[in-house]
Amino acid sequence: MLEHIDVFVLDLDGTIYLGDTLIDGAGAFLDAIRAAGKRYVFFTNNSSRSPHYCIEKLNRFGIATTRDEFMTSVDVTIDCLKKERPGQRFYLLGTPDLEEAFLQNGLTITNRTTHDYDYAYGLTACAEVREGELPDAVVAGFDKTLNYEKLERACAYIQKGAAFLAIHPDITCPMEHGAIPDCGAICAAITASTGMAPHYYGKPSVETVAYIMRHFDIAPERIAFVGDRLYTDIQAGVANGSKGILVLTGETGEAEIAAASVRPDAVFASVKEIAEALSDY
Numbered sequence: 127m128l129e130h131i132d133v134f135v136l137d138l139d140g141t142i143y144l145g146d147t148l149i150d151g152a153g154a155f156l157d158a159i160r161a162a163g164k165r166y167v168f169f170t171n172n173s174s175r176s177p178h179y180c181i182e183k184l185n186r187f188g189i190a191t192t193r194d195e196f197m198t199s200v201d202v203t204i205d206c207l208k209k210e211r212p213g214q215r216f217y218l219l220g221t222p223d224l225e226e227a228f229l230q231n232g233l234t235i236t237n238r239t240t241h242d243y244d245y246a247y248g249l250t251a252c253a254e255v256r257e258g259e260l261p262d263a264v265v266a267g268f269d270k271t272l273n274y275e276k277l278e279r280a281c282a283y284i285q286k287g288a289a290f291l292a293i294h295p296d297i298t299c300p301m302e303h304g305a306i307p308d309c310g311a312i313c314a315a316i317t318a319s320t321g322m323a324p325h326y327y328g329k330p331s332v333e334t335v336a337y338i339m340r341h342f343d344i345a346p347e348r349i350a351f352v353g354d355r356l357y358t359d360i361q362a363g364v365a366n367g368s369k370g371i372l373v374l375t376g377e378t379g380e381a382e383i384a385a386a387s388v389r390p391d392a393v394f395a396s397v398k399e400i401a402e403a404l405s406d407y
């Protein structure tokens with residue numbers, strides 16, 4: 127299968143590094159891809175940090191990379207919003223980094239995160255939506271600045287007819303001392319309150335695969351997603367005509383593979399073993 131792949135789409139956390147530790151063999155894996163005459167791009171679903179943060183981290187690990195070798199769920203979302211919803215107004219559940227990305231790309235957001243949250247707000251919160259206030263869509267990201275006011279406004283807007291969009295479905299984000307709630311968990315709260323489910327853009331969406339196909343001018347079957355998460359990394363490949371290669375250095379173990387409905391095309395202990403398999407070509 128590896129022989130027929132031209133572009134490897136590489137997840138970061140749990141695949142290339144784990145927190146502040148580089149996965150053994152990650153550098154050799156990137157060398158092996160290049161030596162086999164193939165290409166790679168890093169792709170993270172994480173929407174809380176700017177790409178600059180992850181690129182610096184890779185560079186600190188001795189992996190020289192630039193913005194053109196790096197894609198995120200935010201890139202895909204912004205690309206789709208610009209094409210599908212030109213001129214629309216968005217209520218954004220996101221960090222200041224995410225707000226910056228939207229603004230730099232000319233998108234209109236109706237709110238800015240402030241750190242002087244008024245706790246009295248909780249006492250007066252109501253679902254009233256004033257004339258002219260309703261945005262075209264609520265866009266949820268991995269919002270580490272989420273508070274009750276944002277949650278309440280998002281639910282009120284969706285109930286009044288705003289579209290419900292989300293940047294990626296990850297339910298948790300792996301951290302050094304355990305997992306923390308991610309974009310999918312925030313969306314689950316909104317869904318529980320409104321009965322509405324979001325449209326997701328990052329991995330495993332068809333939009334993500336289309337974005338990568340356009341970037342590399344390549345057919346889907348020549349693309350392999352390499353990652354540690356079944357419902358994002360692997361699903362992106364297997365649900366869209368590409369390939370999904372699971373590594374066991376992150377959140378998925380043998381027991382989860384057996385229990386899951388998503389079937390990876392291949393399973394490797396780590397990227398080090400993929401490098402060894404690639405050296406046969």
Ligand SMILES: [Mg+2]
Nearest residue numbers: 137139140354
């Ligand atoms: Mg991962």
